Amino acid sequence: MTAPREERLDPTAEFQSHRPALLGLAYRLLGSMWDAEDVVADAYEKWMRADHAAVRSPRAFLVTAVSRLAIDALTSARARREAYPGPWLPEPVATGELGPAETAELDDTVAYATLHLMERLSPPERAVMVLREAFAMPYDRIGEILGASAAACRQMQHRAQARLAADRGGGAPPSPAEHRRLLERFLEAARTGDLEGLTGMLSADVVAYNDGGGKVRAALRPVTGRRNVTAFLSGLVRRFPVGPTSFVPVNGRTGLEITLGADTSLVTLDARDGAITAIYTVRNPDKLAHLAGRS
Numbered sequence: 001m002t003a004p005r006e007e008r009l010d011p012t013a014e015f016q017s018h019r020p021a022l023l024g025l026a027y028r029l030l031g032s033m034w035d036a037e038d039v040v041a042d043a044y045e046k047w048m049r050a051d052h053a054a055v056r057s058p059r060a061f062l063v064t065a066v067s068r069l070a071i072d073a074l075t076s077a078r079a080r081r082e083a084y085p086g087p088w089l090p091e092p093v094a095t096g097e098l099g100p101a102e103t104a105e106l107d108d109t110v111a112y113a114t115l116h117l118m119e120r121l122s123p124p125e126r127a128v129m130v131l132r133e134a135f136a137m138p139y140d141r142i143g144e145i146l147g148a149s150a151a152a153c154r155q156m157q158h159r160a161q162a163r164l165a166a167d168r169g170g171g172a173p174p175s176p177a178e179h180r181r182l183l184e185r186f187l188e189a190a191r192t193g194d195l196e197g198l199t200g201m202l203s204a205d206v207v208a209y210n211d212g213g214g215k216v217r218a219a220l221r222p223v224t225g226r227r228n229v230t231a232f233l234s235g236l237v238r239r240f241p242v243g244p245t246s247f248v249p250v251n252g253r254t255g256l257e258i259t260l261g262a263d264t265s266l267v268t269l270d271a272r273d274g275a276i277t278a279i280y281t282v283r284n285p286d287k288l289a290h291l292a293g294r295s
Contacts, residue, residue, distance in 0.1 A: 014058050015047050021059075022066045023097075024110070028130045029070040031090035031115045033097070033290050035077065039069045063135070067127055067145045074123045081119075085214035087222055089280055090115040091287040092266050095249040109134040112251040112280060113270035116209075117167050125160040128153050171272030180247065180254040182271055186279075187256055190233055191242050198233065202226045203275040208233070213284030216263045229279065236260065248291065257291070264288060 009017065022043060026036035043065040047058075055061045081088040092112060108114055109130055118126050124146055131137040131145070132153075139150035139157075146153065174182060182201070189198040208229045212218025223232045243259030248266075256267040266288055270278040282288060 011048060011052055014052075015044055015062070018059055018062050022062055025063065025130065025135065026066050026070045027093065028109050028115070028118075028134060029067070029126060030074055030077065031119065032077075033091050033093050034286075035073055036070070039066055039073055042069050060141075063131075063137075064145050067131065071123045071127050071146075074126065078123070085212070086218055086220040087209045087211055088119070089209055089211035089282050089287070090119070091290065092250045092255060092268065092282055093290050095252050097290060107252045110251050111253060112255075112268045113168075113278060114164070115251070116278075116280065117164050120163065120167065121160050124148070125156045125163075128156040129160040129164075132157050168270075169272060169277065171275075174271050174274070176253055178274075179269065179271065182274070182276065183247070183254055183256050183267075183269055186267075186269065186276065187245060187258070190237055193234065193237070195230060195234055199226060199230045201276050202229055203272070203277045206276055206278065208279040208281070210281045211284050211287065213286060215285055216283045218281070218283050233279075250291070266291065 019040065022040050023033075023036055026039040027033055030036050030039065043062060046065050046069075047062060050061065052058075090112065118129065121129065127146060128142055131142050132139070139153045142148075142153045143150045148156075186198070186201060188194070189201065204226050205224070206226055206229050208219070208223040210218040210223075219232065223229050237260070240261035243261075245256060245258045248255050248257050250266065250268060253268060258265050258267060263283060264285070266282045268280050269276050270280075
């Protein structure tokens with residue numbers, strides 16, 4: 001029996017009803033809201049040119065279009081990111097812009113640390129990971145989108161999961177509440193110059209990433225190791241007075257918006273078993289623009 005067609009709205013209203021999910025999909029695939037908005041705009045043009053009477057499932061059509069456009073965009077973006085001045089970090093986005101995270105998997109795939117780790121996957125691996133983990137799509141459907149077999153997609157998923165697990169290391173991640181408390185303690189230790197307290201919060205192999213994008217001063221290489229990160233952070237707060245700070249909802253977690261000298265930065269953390277394993281500081285003002293519209 002042929003499956004019934006979905007009830008239809010007019011084409012523009014139909015697209016708008018799916019837009020939040022499409023934007024969330026594109027952002028997870030690209031790590032950039034600017035690029036995600038471009039991809040969704042291109043998908044809209046593709047949708048408006050389509051023969052809507054022949055489209056059985058608008059959602060499937062749009063998810064396929066956004067996925068393929070995003071994979072193409074990510075492939076070209078990787079070359080640009082390799083030439084980026086210093087570490088390239090994903091663009092932090094106010095949690096409210098990403099729609100409700102209805103499952104733990106949907107929430108984790110937009111977490112800042114996960115987006116950063118997914119940069120190490122190939123575009124097809126990242127697509128399989130997002131479509132499978134965040135949108136619970138079956139492998140045969142993912143295969144249709146990617147032009148691959150279901151078995152190949154399953155292998156890519158296992159490979160991507162193993163790579164992310166290895167990069168994360170062992171230990172339990174913090175809950176959202178624990179993450180906020182850790183960020184509060186981190187701010188207090190940094191602001192007061194409590195080097196002993198700051199050092200005690202960091203894992204031995206902690207890494208600090210700083211993204212200035214060539215627009216503001218930032219470390220051009222990741223700072224690694226507890227001793228080096230402590231020295232780097234303490235030197236930073238000595239040279240630049242700490243101005244206004246606020247805690248903001250970013251990527252499903254709490255981020256710290258902080259002013260150092262004349263520039264604003266967004267800081268977020270990753271942690272395992274209560275110890276900070278990564279510090280992400282976005283200073284590139286272009287990447288902070290979306291935070292101005294947070295709810």
